[in-house]
Amino acid sequence: NTVTSAPAMDPTQQSFVDHMCAWADAYLSVPDACKNNLPLPVERSGTWQLQDSVLLLGTAGTGKTTTVQAANKKLEDCGLKGRIVRAAYTGVAASNMGSGARTIVSLFRLKTNRGSGPLQPLATEEMQAMATELGDMAVLEIDEVSMIEKLVLAHIHLRLQQWRFTCYHAQHCSRAEPCRCGARLPFGGIKVVLAGDFGQLPPVAVKDERTLLHGTACSTGTDSMEVNLGARLFRNVNNVFRLRRIHRQAGASQYKESLLRLRDAAHTKEDVALWRTHDLTSSECALSAEEIRAFERERVHLFCEKQRTGAFNGRRLGEDGAAVKSCGILRVWSVESSPLVERYSCDSFGGLRRVLHLSMGAPVMLISNLRTVWNLVNGLRGRIVGVVWEEEEDQENTATEPGLVSSDGPSRSAPGLVSSDGPPRSTAAHRTKQQQKRNAAEVGGVQASALKYLIVDFPGYVGPCMVEGHGTYVCIRAQQTRHERMPALSRTQFPLVLSYGMTVHKSQGLTLKEGYVFDMEHEPTWQPFRSICGLAFVGLSRATDFAHIAFRHVPDYWVFRAVAETPLFRWRSTLEMQLDAKHDATSQRQFFGKATVEDEFRRHVQWSESRTGSPMSSEDKKDLLQMLSVRGV
Numbered sequence: 001n002t003v004t005s006a007p008a009m010d011p012t013q014q015s016f017v018d019h020m021c022a023w024a025d026a027y028l029s030v031p032d033a034c035k036n037n038l039p040l041p042v043e044r045s046g047t048w049q050l051q052d053s054v055l056l057l058g059t060a061g062t063g064k065t066t067t068v069q070a071a072n073k074k075l076e077d078c079g080l081k082g083r084i085v086r087a088a089y090t091g092v093a094a095s096n097m098g099s100g101a102r103t104i105v106s107l108f109r110l111k112t113n114r115g116s117g118p119l120q121p122l123a124t125e126e127m128q129a130m131a132t133e134l135g136d137m138a139v140l141e142i143d144e145v146s147m148i149e150k151l152v153l154a155h156i157h158l159r160l161q162q163w164r165f166t167c168y169h170a171q172h173c174s175r176a177e178p179c180r181c182g183a184r185l186p187f188g189g190i191k192v193v194l195a196g197d198f199g200q201l202p203p204v205a206v207k208d209e210r211t212l213l214h215g216t217a218c219s220t221g222t223d224s225m226e227v228n229l230g231a232r233l234f235r236n237v238n239n240v241f242r243l244r245r246i247h248r249q250a251g252a253s254q255y256k257e258s259l260l261r262l263r264d265a266a267h268t269k270e271d272v273a274l275w276r277t278h279d280l281t282s283s284e285c286a287l288s289a290e291e292i293r294a295f296e297r298e299r300v301h302l303f304c305e306k307q308r309t310g311a312f313n314g315r316r317l318g319e320d321g322a323a324v325k326s327c328g329i330l331r332v333w334s335v336e337s338s339p340l341v342e343r344y345s346c347d348s349f350g351g352l353r354r355v356l357h358l359s360m361g362a363p364v365m366l367i368s369n370l371r372t373v374w375n376l377v378n379g380l381r382g383r384i385v386g387v388v389w390e391e392e393e394d395q396e397n398t399a400t401e402p403g404l405v406s407s408d409g410p411s412r413s414a415p416g417l418v419s420s421d422g423p424p425r426s427t428a429a430h431r432t433k434q435q436q437k438r439n440a441a442e443v444g445g446v447q448a449s450a451l452k453y454l455i456v457d458f459p460g461y462v463g464p465c466m467v468e469g470h471g472t473y474v475c476i477r478a479q480q481t482r483h484e485r486m487p488a489l490s491r492t493q494f495p496l497v498l499s500y501g502m503t504v505h506k507s508q509g510l511t512l513k514e515g516y517v518f519d520m521e522h523e524p525t526w527q528p529f530r531s532i533c534g535l536a537f538v539g540l541s542r543a544t545d546f547a548h549i550a551f552r553h554v555p556d557y558w559v560f561r562a563v564a565e566t567p568l569f570r571w572r573s574t575l576e577m578q579l580d581a582k583h584d585a586t587s588q589r590q591f592f593g594k595a596t597v598e599d600e601f602r603r604h605v606q607w608s609e610s611r612t613g614s615p616m617s618s619e620d621k622k623d624l625l626q627m628l629s630v631r632g633v
Contacts, residue, residue, distance in 0.1 A: 017074060023048075053236075087141070090147065139193065150218070328359065381460075385473060455476070457474075513544055520539070530566060608620075
């Protein structure tokens with residue numbers, strides 16, 4: 001069962017794969033623990049600290065996801081197939097991890113509202129459901145660790161301890177012997193892999209002291225004990241692998257070097273001048289008229305603020321509707337349980353909008369995790385291709401097979417949108433639906449309850465076929481979401497928004513291969529690049545090459561530099577130095593003492609030349625050495 005090296009991995013990536021394979025070999029060598037899904041005994045961990053949690057770090061483009069997937073393939077090949085559980089805080093990050101990944105909140109049954117007090121144990125039925133989903137889990141992989149706060153990490157630990165105690169303790173432990181089930185170990189004795197980059201975005205709407213960047217204890221709040229527990233769990237992770245070689249923008253690149261500097265607020269005025277050569281609003285723009293038109297009309301736009309994103313989406317929808325006379329705009333109003341719902345923002349109802357404006361072919365994005373294993377996750381982008389009316393669902397030609405919905409047919413109620421004409425099921429139902437339509441029509445549009453499905457073409461969809469002949473067409477139903485603190489208030493709406501543009505937060509974890517425009521304009525009353533650590537870096541690093549990115553309203557050097565003066569950035573600087581020291585100690589174990597920058601450089605050069613069959617150029621070597629030499633901030 002010993003695993004061989006994977007030549008596609010660079011030496012640092014391979015060292016992580018080797019560590020996971022060494023853990024798998026040790027685990028499989030203890031048949032009793034492996035068969036009964038018990039933790040690896042401490043005495044079998046050895047000097048590599050195999051049973052301890054692992055932190056895999058790397059800036060955007062270093063191949064963290066690829067590295068984890070390679071390790072998973074090796075573990076599955078040696079007998080651990082079906083025993084690796086993947087999770088992330090966001091749906092986009094979960095989908096990037098591969099088929100079967102889940103969001104942390106849904107997998108561990110966590111509450112999304114903060115300040116609700118200590119975590120309560122799961123009821124018997126909920127625990128059984130969670131245990132069924134976890135199965136014989138031996139490895140837990142969590143991506144985008146920078147977006148996880150201390151409290152969430154503590155809750156994962158507590159859920160896993162409860163799972164161990166409920167499902168394993170009575171069967172495998174006795175008072176006369178030490179506990180073997182893992183109920184008293186960190187994370188229930190599971191091999192936990194945390195992956196991410198602390199140079200990217202921190203948790204949204206979380207106080208600084210509750211983020212993993214903050215090193216001091218939390219002294220306020222009803223859940224402060226759990227927050228401090230999460231801090232201790234993270235601080236005790238000693239197996240650290242930091243990937244420094246960027247593969248997303250391959251080869252020597254001034255753009256890539258500018259990203260490395262921007263991540264640590266060490267950028268230069270020459271870097272800003274470089275970005276301005278792609279600024280569509282600047283006189284220094286070096287792009288051709290054709291390239292400018294393509295960026296403006298054909299590429300997704302990123303924004304710092306939700307308000308500007310919404311305004312851009314509405315304007316583009318109107319422009320497209322005016323340009324294509326045969327394609328109308330359908331207005332879909334939400335169904336609300338009470339007029340009081342209007343007093344609260346859409347964030348109180350899972351982001352569901354009070355009104356949606358859609359048209360045939362309009363780009364849309366999911367705002368809810370519908371089915372992670374099918375890649376129907378928050379942040380998935382697609383295009384509207386049809387609509388099916390609620391009272392027409394029983395028409396014989398609506399589906400040719402069970403579970404298949406046909407979108408063929410003329411549109412009678414919304415120009416350009418496909419509907420399935422047919423008689424209503426009953427006169428009463430017909431009267432009710434017609435009344436709903438008339439009520440909504442008084443203010444223009446239809447209610448969400450009048451629509452059976454919105455049909456969206458999601459290229460990233462990997463589930464079963466829903467529309468005959470169209471494997472990526474997905475039938476989206478309206479969903480009801482209740483207010484977290486006032487469950488009597490609810491909103492029913494389709495979990496979609498227009499996606500001509502999106503916020504930078506939504507783009508984290510995505511590689512926009514087709515290119516994009518980063519619009520940096522914002523309200524003058526605040527400074528987003530100072531207030532939100534990592535915002536500028538995430539916004540600039542979604543492309544695979546500088547030719548695939550353009551900007552609008554690039555500010556001056558000092559606006560980007562302002563983040564270095566914030567307390568959160570200083571805490572991150574301290575944390576990065578601590579993690580670099582742990583990485584060096586881990587490398588000492590992995591490479592038997594040969595862990596200097598020069599040793600790492602020689603390994604990477606040898607690997608690159610063996611891959612290409614030719615010597616590396618002096619420029620590529622200089623570029624590589626610069627990446628591998630980065631330490632701290």
